[in-house]
Amino acid sequence: MPELPEVETTLRGIAPHLEGKNIKCINIYNKNLRWPVPMAIKKKLAGAKIKSCYRRAKYLIIVTDKGSLIIHLGMSGNLHITTQKATRQKHDHFEIVLTNKKCLRLNDPRRFGAVLWGGTSPESHKLLVDLGPEPLAKDLAEDYLYLATRKRKRNIRDTLLDSKIIVGIGNIYANEALFKAGIRPGRRAGTLSKAACLQLLKAIKEVLTAAIKAGGTTLKDFQSPSGKPGYFKQSLLVYGKEQTPCIHCGRPIQAKKLGGRRAFFCTNCQL
DNA sequence: AGGCCCTCCTGTAAGC
DNA sequence: TGCTTACAGGAGGGCC
Numbered sequence: 001m002p003e004l005p006e007v008e009t010t011l012r013g014i015a016p017h018l019e020g021k022n023i024k025c026i027n028i029y030n031k032n033l034r035w036p037v038p039m040a041i042k043k044k045l046a047g048a049k050i051k052s053c054y055r056r057a058k059y060l061i062i063v064t065d066k067g068s069l070i071i072h073l074g075m076s077g078n079l080h081i082t083t084q085k086a087t088r089q090k091h092d093h094f095e096i097v098l099t100n101k102k103c104l105r106l107n108d109p110r111r112f113g114a115v116l117w118g119g120t121s122p123e124s125h126k127l128l129v130d131l132g133p134e135p136l137a138k139d140l141a142e143d144y145l146y147l148a149t150r151k152r153k154r155n156i157r158d159t160l161l162d163s164k165i166i167v168g169i170g171n172i173y174a175n176e177a178l179f180k181a182g183i184r185p186g187r188r189a190g191t192l193s194k195a196a197c198l199q200l201l202k203a204i205k206e207v208l209t210a211a212i213k214a215g216g217t218t219l220k221d222f223q224s225p226s227g228k229p230g231y232f233k234q235s236l237l238v239y240g241k242e243q244t245p246c247i248h249c250g251r252p253i254q255a256k257k258l259g260g261r262r263a264f265f266c267t268n269c270q271l
Numbered sequence: 272a273g274g275c276c277c278t279c280c281t282g283t284a285a286g287c
Numbered sequence: 288t289g290c291t292t293a294c295a296g297g298a299g300g301g302c303c
Contacts, residue, residue, distance in 0.1 A: 153273080275302090
């Protein structure tokens with residue numbers, strides 16, 4: 001489910017309810033997520049004060065005065081703010097109860113998500129330490145993608161999904177950005193010209209920025225913490241648009257398996 | 272080192 | 288209607 005815009009939307013929805021608040025307790029209803037949720041966080045975080053929340057790649061970090069929590073939504077995770085006594089729903093696995101009786105709940109049907117202890121230095125956690133740059137970082141060099149893709153033989157779509165190269169991009173926005181930049185998903189990354197790479201990074205930024213503005217993309221089950229869907233779905237130009245007319249030339253959008261996952265593109269407008 | 276494939280899990284939709 | 292199969296927004300790990 002969640003790519004960078006959906007995680008950012010989630011962050012913006014939950015942060016105001018958490019920052020500056022005190023944790024009463026942590027409840028773990030099912031520790032069997034992608035990795036076992038460490039039971040020790042119950043003791044570590046009881047009575048802690050939440051200092052800040054932020055996003056790194058597709059991870060949400062909750063920083064407290066007693067250490068940090070790292071949350072990943074996997075494919076189907078949702079976070080929402082509710083009250084402690086609200087009835088638990090199917091697939092509610094984890095919650096942070098605040099002293100004001102409000103509560104952050106994680107619902108994740110597929111359980112590919114994760115809740116991990118980040119200690120005093122979450123960015124040096126094994127899962128975060130080797131991550132590539134943020135696509136929306138102001139100091140990201142405009143030729144970064146060009147330099148990072150030299151001699152790469154993988155297709156550019158899969159290269160964009162590689163969080164060691166660049167973070168936050170999933171299959172939806174990879175396909176959308178490639179369409180916008182006029183590059184076929186199957187092109188070998190190393191064959192892209194410098195101009196094409198500049199164009200692609202620009203397209204990535206534009207697509208992600210527009211998607212954040214729309215509150216993310218709801219294909220099926222993504223909800224912002226307020227319960228609203230993300231409205232970027234209506235702006236998608238190729239993802240899931242097999243056989244619908246290309247907005248530039250009218251030819252039908254093609255879908256093709258690329259390394260196990262579908263890619264969508266216009267054979268006329270993308271080279 | 273880089274790249275490819277498999278895997279975890281549930282829900283949904285399509286096909287028969 | 289009901290069973291079976293394929294596929295889904297992620298990404299680490301194992302293997303070549």
